[in-house]
Amino acid sequence: MIRIGLTGWGDHPAIHSLEKSTRNKLATYASHFPTVEVDSAFYSIISPHQYSKWIEQTPSTFTFVVKAFQAFTGHDRKTYTRKEIKEMIKNYKDGIQPLIDKNQLQCLLFQFPPWFDASKAHVQKLKFLRQQFEGYPLALEFRNRSWFEGNLEHETLRFMYDYQWIHSICDEPQAGKGSVPIINTTTHPDQAIIRFHGRNVHGWNNNGQSNWRSVRFLYNYSENELKEWCTRIHHLEKEVNDITILFNNNSGGDAYHNAKQLIDLLDIEYDQLNPKQIGLFD
Template sequence: ETWVKDTPDLFRFIVKPHQALTGHQRGEIQVERSELFHQFEESIQPLVEAGKLLTLLFQFPPWFDCTREHVHYVQQCRETMANYPVAVEFRHQSWFDSRFREKTLQFLSQMEATHVVCDEPQAGNGSVPIVVSVTEPKLSLVRFHGRNVSGWRDPGQGQNWRDVRYLYKYSEQELAQWVPRVEQLANAADQVCILFNNNSGGDAAGNAKRFIEMLGAEPITGLNPRQMELF
């Protein structure tokens, strides 16, 4: 409710489910997944009622490979959240290798789930290639994670791993390569949402502003944040 109150009317949220629902949390889970789904659904209701939920983002971990069991689990997630828009981001390369790429995209399309197009380091099985495709015509979602291969492979231990993993600044040339790709997505989807996640060194905002200029897009006004109330 605070998020709704403290953001402008045009603001939209992309919400990630808890890590216990996407496989990031390893080991025994003390609460039944059905109960976790129920709790998560309750938590997003203020955003839903205010019309501020853009989509739910199910981002699966690098070890979540393309197996029958995992396909069924993705399907279960979509069915459980059938009343809401859902985007799916895979991080294991197997989903988009030559054997499964088209089947993966068809699978997402059949579920009416948005395929998350990723720009990220090409670092083996724990990363995915750039796959410019629209599986849900209402929304295309693009995420820029940077191209820090060494940080992606070995981000270190402890709470500071984000300081390394997403430490990257896109060059003019790298951003320019994305202009025709975004135009391709825009021709197939009603809306294209672009997220810069290369935030370890504070480069996301600058890259995002420059990319807006490259696209010739008009910045949306009235989104300046207000001071959030403490109580």
């Protein structure tokens, strides 16, 4: 199955302007898409009660890609003892348990920062995290090109395969060391994940601009660019049965429209979404 969705459900004005809904934003979102990325899990460890509430607002077939907490990936630039990290991991796993119980966890997404380069210390960290999350579906996304340079590309993909990391295939600006190329290869026997970040080369890296975060993902994919991806997606379908595609190019609100375009180009019809809410005068 190919599931296409967006990163987050609240910051997509097109969805909520199309539907004058009295429902909460996730329930409305789930009437358009069958999957979503939970970005808020990156900023704090979310309680099982909150995940249970989200489950109640979505169909039983709806899936969640949950981002790893920033302390696990090093984004917060803090130093922790192994004991502290293990305690946070326990709390994180307790939080997502309702998703596992309802079979609505697609995967956990470990997106590492640009300074997480290819080094023995970082490989050891990946092994440690994989061990702590044994049995969980884990996706791995790099933001440092060194993992895929020269002979390391093969070794990196082999490492992902051996440790059953799902390779997060990225479409992003080719903007130097802090970006990775499109490598349309699966490393997991069951599923693949693709994330569209846009191709805003000038906005990708933080060069001291005050509005960097608001323009970083400013990009609207053309139909031809999405058609190129249709070919890649059909190739991936030969390797795995389950493909999750997430659009993150929402600085200008384009993620919704590009996701809908790709759904149309792939001729997909989702029949197990939340029902659309009918307005008073419809």
